Amino acid sequence: MKITVIGAGAVGATTADNIARKNFAEEVILLDIKEGFAEGKAQDMMQTAALLGFDTKIKGVTNDYLQTAGSSIAVITSGIPRKPGMTREELIGTNANIVKGVVDNLVKYSPDIIIIVVSNPMDTMTYLAYKSSGLPKNRIIGMGGALDSSRFKYQLANKLNASPGDLNAIVIGGHGDTTMIPLINKATWNSIPVKDFLEENEKEEIVQKTMVGGATLTALIGTSAWYAPGAATAAMVESIALNQNKLFTASVYLEGELDESDICIGVPVIINKNGWDKVVPIQLDEEEKAKFKASATAVRAMNAVLTESNII
Numbered sequence: 001m002k003i004t005v006i007g008a009g010a011v012g013a014t015t016a017d018n019i020a021r022k023n024f025a026e027e028v029i030l031l032d033i034k035e036g037f038a039e040g041k042a043q044d045m046m047q048t049a050a051l052l053g054f055d056t057k058i059k060g061v062t063n064d065y066l067q068t069a070g071s072s073i074a075v076i077t078s079g080i081p082r083k084p085g086m087t088r089e090e091l092i093g094t095n096a097n098i099v100k101g102v103v104d105n106l107v108k109y110s111p112d113i114i115i116i117v118v119s120n121p122m123d124t125m126t127y128l129a130y131k132s133s134g135l136p137k138n139r140i141i142g143m144g145g146a147l148d149s150s151r152f153k154y155q156l157a158n159k160l161n162a163s164p165g166d167l168n169a170i171v172i173g174g175h176g177d178t179t180m181i182p183l184i185n186k187a188t189w190n191s192i193p194v195k196d197f198l199e200e201n202e203k204e205e206i207v208q209k210t211m212v213g214g215a216t217l218t219a220l221i222g223t224s225a226w227y228a229p230g231a232a233t234a235a236m237v238e239s240i241a242l243n244q245n246k247l248f249t250a251s252v253y254l255e256g257e258l259d260e261s262d263i264c265i266g267v268p269v270i271i272n273k274n275g276w277d278k279v280v281p282i283q284l285d286e287e288e289k290a291k292f293k294a295s296a297t298a299v300r301a302m303n304a305v306l307t308e309s310n311i312i
């Protein structure tokens with residue numbers, strides 16, 4: 001299987017690295033517009049193959065989409081990252097034009113491709129990719145919930161002094177500091193509700209820390225994070241490539257699910273060889289429903305920029 005990763009920056013290179021280490025793909029094409037950049041990153045990663053024991057071939061290319069022809073899956077990470085104090089929303093104008101151009105090129109050379117969108121503001125970029133690509137809705141997936149859910153589990157594990165892998169917890173809604181919804185009342189520690197172990201103020205603290213997880217790292221590092229985003233994206237790619245039917249929360253195009261339509265926003269979905277196969281029905285309580293509605297309203301406001309700026 002051939003997989004393309006667009007953008008050889010922090011998240012794109014880490015995604016390619018994680019895919020190669022998992023050793024399920026024959027070839028990863030890493031593409032960037034910066035001359036020689038993807039080639040250099042690919043060579044560096046290939047020089048770990050003998051040490052790490054993988055056979056995946058990573059090939060770096062400079063803006064040459066012919067090399068991506070016949071890809072089954074593409075990951076879009078191209079764009080500018082969030083700077084300290086910058087909201088994901090502020091990224092929209094620059095990244096929309098980049099993502100649109102990339103989608104056109106990917107579909108031209110790989111008409112049957114499944115696209116995972118990572119570039120921010122991710123829900124809006126996923127909506128843009130769906131609208132501009134002409135691909136069936138199940139072949140466009142936004143990566144945000146997989147990362148936010150992993151950050152949620154990290155916060156829960158810290159508080160409970162537990163193993164992160166023992167936590168079962170998801171984040172739905174938009175992929176933004178104020179729009180994501182960590183579903184703490186549905187989270188479990190190996191089937192036991194975490195709320196049995198936590199005071200109200202502790203639950204609130206975990207939810208808040210999860211919501212500002214990305215911004216916290218941006219303030220510390222000076223740019224947005226890449227290890228967890230790359231690992232989360234590679235896990236989704238693996239679930240498609242190996243038809244694993246894993247449940248992730250991901251941003252997908254809704255047509256009535258959770259009472260929302262004509263929007264891409266984070267909901268639980270099954271990821272397999274078809275892309276996202278179905279939205280998993282989830283019962284939300286009244287408070288969760290209200291938060292989801294507010295989140296959708298915020299995402300829609302960002303989507304409106306696309307039409308106002310004549311991008312779609």
Ligand SMILES: NC(=O)c1ccc[n+]([C@@H]2O[C@H](COP(=O)([O-])OP(=O)(O)OC[C@H]3O[C@@H](n4cnc5c(N)ncnc54)[C@H](O)[C@@H]3O)[C@@H](O)[C@H]2O)c1
Nearest residue numbers: 007009010011032033078079080081082118119120143229
């Ligand atoms: N969805 C998420 O959960 C999540 C998490 C982290 C980062 N992000 C987003 O991912 C994107 C990438 O972040 P990063 O830290 O890797 O940034 P980065 O600056 O390290 O890498 C971006 C790369 O894209 C390249 N690029 C720009 N325009 C291009 C084009 N037209 N074609 C091909 N390549 C192009 C740049 O040359 C650069 O190498 C940002 O938008 C960031 O906000 C999303």
